[in-house]
Amino acid sequence: PPAGAARTVSAAPVAMAVTAGSGYTKPVGDAAIGTGYKVAGAMWSSGYHTGVDFLVDSGTPVHAVAAGTVFSAGADGSYGNDVIIRHADGKYTLYAHLTEPLVSAGQTVTEGQEIGISGATGNVTGPHMHFEVRTTPYYGSDIDPVAYLASHGVVI
Template sequence: MTSAVGRHRAPRPRHTTRRLVSRVSATGATLALPVIGAGTASALDGDSDTYTVSSGDTLSTIAEEQGIEGGWQKLYEDNRSVIGDDPDLLSIGQKLSLDGAGDTGTSTGDNSTGTTTGTQASYSSSTEETAPSAVLPVSGGILTAGFQDSGDIWSNGHTGQDFAVPTGTTVRAATGGTVVSAGWDNAFGYEVVIKHDDGEYTQYAHLSQIDVSPGATVGTGDRIALSGATGNVTGPHLHFEVRTTPDYGSAVDPLDWLRDRGVET
């Protein structure tokens, strides 16, 4: 990726004919971003302790809307045999327990989205290890360009890790923190930068939609955006970067950062 000092190729002007829509962010600010579609609303069952998954749901949004103490991690722990090994792969119609009483349905089984090629990121399913303190920023992404990879499009080497995912894939905060920037950044396209309690920063770039605004507080695994192909790219993907400052030029290896927090890649 490049900037004036070389992140990608020289930035291309944005198309002014793209249809835009005003979207209210988590903190009430309004951002004009490309329309990519929307899911249907979810609802509680007649039994208020049970929730039926609908289109567009994620564990983080359900936990937030239903006030689950312990957040999406507790919701996942209580419903793991229903959801399966990947907390991002929910199926429409699954019934989730909201009161911590255990599973309320039968696991849908494999939950896989099909066979992929290349190296695919995954979660550890071990219950004997310490629980991870971070999550992958996208689910099911294939690792493509890595940290410090060389190539014609990176004059100073690649500064993050790319996850090949379709446009519209949920992008999550790798760990909790405060949003310090959310908007357009030239070759990076639409991006979000989050400051974490340890003083480090994560960047999420080439987004098609931003769901947070500067100053917002986010939790580990909270949805912050949707992936896309904005800025200078050769195809849809998420560029995930870890920095020691909020600015370009202070990147560290993002896969090492994730592994240090218990996340398998």
Template sequence: MALTRPTGKHRAPSRMTRRSATIAGAATIATTGVCGTLATPAVAAETGTTASMEDTGTTLILAADAEADSLADEVADQAATQQRAAVARVEAAEEAERRAVARALELREAEVRAEREAERKRLSAFQLPIAGSHISTGYQTGGSLWSSGSHSGIDFHASYGTSVVSVGSGTVVEAGWGGAYGNNVVIRMNDGTYTQYGHLASVGVAVGQAVVPGQQIGLAGSTGNSTGTHLHFEARTGSEYGSDVNPVAYLRARGVSL
């Protein structure tokens, strides 16, 4: 048996009927203004939601900007720190270099002073006129060999041609033949005293020449009033004969051992 749709008041409204009712209701609402009244809360709610979303977006943007600024500041601080460190390293290197240069200059100045002092000592030093020799005739020894009756100097043992040197620094005031002294050299020493070297085989310096300790001035011989090869050495307070002093005491007072 075929089923049939119920009729009467128990029949459900058709789709068309529901659609028509909906349209009609919408029309009624539009006519009575209820739609406007009902729409206001909806619009308000939508507006509030939109505002909330905008606030949230703004907050996120501001937070992002703040984070970016913070990162930029951190990077800038790191860069500044690195720059300060680099500057400090450069300044430290420059200071180290300056100190090294100053130290080198100090050392060089000390070396120069030491060299000058050593040279000063060398030039002011005295030594024997013949290295390794010994005295063969003493000072003021008496005898007919000397016109004054005594020896005005001391004699140093020497072989012919042995090098004779200046005992100290000074200037040659006499060089050549000296009568009884034979070939001789007289030097005015830098301290104002005089030294004489007699009976030389040959003379190796000239008047006016500056000499230093140990500089060769001639060769030992037996010229003049001499009985054999030797060096006659005198120390004087002046250039004239007769101003002689004890050569041994003279040399010892100036640091020479004999």
């Protein structure tokens, strides 16, 4: 445009995926981690924290980290409302303490799809989103969720 003329600039949409084409993304954007994986404590039945807690306010959208099939969604004891998804690599991701799951068991989801709304249901001291990666859909099969995401190009 000529000197002094007004120019309109549009911001490009922000992609949630950290690595283009990786097929994986963060579950709640750039939220910080409060309690990390394997932190010891008597408040957990296993004696340690089986996932990571993302520090987000109630009402924050929660997204599937990768495509998969919903194994379960709904009330789940100390996890409150949660969603468990089975992915193509055979691993399961769990998203807990949700105010509301937005998906149902058997439903297919895509990477980055909104699957729930964060909250403070279950055994919590305040709002956050607890995230686990498991080798089975059941408690006790946890693996390091930060290392799992990093192995797929997602840095937390």
